[in-house]
Amino acid sequence: MPEARAVLELVDQCPRQVLRGAFPVIVIEGLDATGKTTVTQAVAGALQAALLKSPPACISQWRQAFDDEPAIIRRAFYSLGNYIVASEIAQASARSPVVVDRYWHSTAAYAIATEVSGAVQHLPPAHHPVYQWPKDLLKPDLVVLLTVSPEERLRRIRGRGLERTSEEEELEANSVFRQKVEVSYAWMESPGCHVVDASPSRERVLQAVLSLIRDRCPQLP
Numbered sequence: 001m002p003e004a005r006a007v008l009e010l011v012d013q014c015p016r017q018v019l020r021g022a023f024p025v026i027v028i029e030g031l032d033a034t035g036k037t038t039v040t041q042a043v044a045g046a047l048q049a050a051l052l053k054s055p056p057a058c059i060s061q062w063r064q065a066f067d068d069e070p071a072i073i074r075r076a077f078y079s080l081g082n083y084i085v086a087s088e089i090a091q092a093s094a095r096s097p098v099v100v101d102r103y104w105h106s107t108a109a110y111a112i113a114t115e116v117s118g119a120v121q122h123l124p125p126a127h128h129p130v131y132q133w134p135k136d137l138l139k140p141d142l143v144v145l146l147t148v149s150p151e152e153r154l155r156r157i158r159g160r161g162l163e164r165t166s167e168e169e170e171l172e173a174n175s176v177f178r179q180k181v182e183v184s185y186a187w188m189e190s191p192g193c194h195v196v197d198a199s200p201s202r203e204r205v206l207q208a209v210l211s212l213i214r215d216r217c218p219q220l221p
């Protein structure tokens with residue numbers, strides 16, 4: 001794939017060891033349409049933070065090509081995207097707080113849910129190595145997991161009317177798959193996810209997330 005060569009060239013340009021800055025790094029996670037983009041934009045505005053996303057903008061032109069490939073190649077694309085975003089986070093966190101829309105937990109939770117067939121009970125048990133943060137990937141200070149009921153998620157998806165990936169369609173059609181993603185998110189460790197109920201109004205969700213950030217990130221100016 002010519003797209004694979006292009007992505008690998010970008011990865012090669014990233015420093016092997018990334019030194020992060022002193023400002024806090026906050027990741028917003030959740031299933032699609034739980035409100036991540038809405039929250040990351042509002043938090044970035046409130047904290048005057050840099051706003052980043054995984055996969056990063058610099059590889060987004062190749063995303064569709066990788067989404068059409070077999071799962072293992074698709075996962076490699078999203079995994080590498082996290083390492084590219086890590087070097088963006090390192091640079092940005094020297095200047096201001098950083099808010100990231102999806103990161104490693106998304107890649108891991110969707111991958112685990114896809115690879116494990118059958119019931120939720122077939123997932124690897126809690127504390128299994130698949131739920132651990134990769135040793136060589138820059139860690140965030142806080143990961144916020146937004147949750148809404150399946151019914152509210154569907155309302156938001158339909159209200160938005162955007163195109164979805166086959167995995168996102170699977171989430172809607174297959175409640176077992178959705179539960180496996182949710183349980184995998186909940187079992188991610190070091191860092192684990194702090195759950196915020198994202199069902200209330202945008203303003204109330206923003207206040208809940210900001211209050212969590214202020215509690216958990218003492219280095220915030």
Ligand SMILES: Nc1ncnc2c1ncn2[C@@H]1O[C@H](COP(=O)(O)OP(=O)(O)OP(=O)(O)O)[C@@H](O)[C@H]1O
Nearest residue numbers: 031032033034035036037038156160200201202205
């Ligand atoms: N608290 C809220 N109450 C009602 N609607 C909301 C709320 N937050 C977000 N929405 C709406 O729900 C839809 C999905 O929100 P958003 O795009 O922020 O989700 P997302 O998690 O980033 O989705 P994706 O992962 O698919 O990009 C949007 O139309 C948004 O305006």
Ligand SMILES: Nc1ccn([C@@H]2O[C@H](COP(=O)(O)O)[C@@H](O)[C@H]2O)c(=O)n1
Nearest residue numbers: 054055078102103106107110165167168
């Ligand atoms: N860090 C990430 C980000 C995304 N994914 C995969 O993409 C889909 C959701 O992305 P949206 O931009 O539509 O929110 C989802 O199917 C994930 O598998 C990922 O693996 N890692």
